[in-house]
Amino acid sequence: MKKPAVFLDRDGVLNEDTGYVFRPQDLRWIEGAREAVKFINEAGYFVFVVTNQSGVARGFYEECHVQELHSWMADELAKIGAHIDQFEYCPDHPEAVVERYRCNSTRRKPEPGMIVDLVARYAVDTSRSILIGDKQTDIQAALAAGIKGYLFSGGDLCAFTKSILTK
Template sequence: MNSSPEDKASRPAVFFDRDGVLNKDIGYLFEAGKLVWIDGAREAVKAVNDLGYFAFVVTNQSGVARGLYEEAHVRALHDWMADELAKIGARIDAFEYCPYHPEGTVKRYRQASDRRKPSPGMITDLLQRFPVDTGRSFLIGDQPTDLEAARAAGLKGYLFSGHNLELFLKPLLPTG
């Protein structure tokens, strides 16, 4: 008998915004060579993994709608980030991004989307795909819109100051 995600025990999750939380926000990042990790970011992801939590990334990527880069660039950067995390035994269970923006210059991406934060679509999509214990899950973002998306999805949200992500995260996690 095949097991579905609903059959598995639910686990808590940490939802990470990308730019400004996992990496320095340089504006419209899409090249691996320009990514600078936030201090403690990789270690924070590993800490989440080590506790058995899901680790997710939810990121607005309006640069696609603005014609600055393509979805393939976003996916390639996420693949590179996953490879870098794997070097220390860390992983992201799913990367979600929203390429849409209502003022985009690329017609097919010029639209409002319930996946664009502050709307909760990326989070709710993940909640449908994975057996997440929402009561023990939370989001870390660097913008009020990140926290609005978390609230709209029924999650706690924490505003990250941009210093060391591991030090910020540790008090939010249960101690063994």
């Protein structure tokens, strides 16, 4: 049985985009972000995070740091009874300093690869799924994957999410 999903960008949607966040002590949640995840959970949707993490390719931090931050975020969400079904990230960048990450990846937004991969792994009803992002590249990835994209420009993420899902 398929169910809909909400795909969330990370930096600028779940947490403030202060530039290459990779340490828990540097992460500042967006207002209503944790509550938005809980609301989405309770509404019966999958919740996925899809995030470009070019800081890895630029040599600012390593993949293990991204994974540790995502684990910490999951622990923080669990404290209020919320969860992310899967965190996906793309460490690649065409101008990477770290050679193994230098490529034009189909997983790097605006390409839809992360979304497509999640849809292939989970029973996702794409006709009722959405993406919430803060950049046009997020919206382009959503459209390329066949789902609706919504541009979040700040404020309370929970109120924003409720306005979309209760239409």
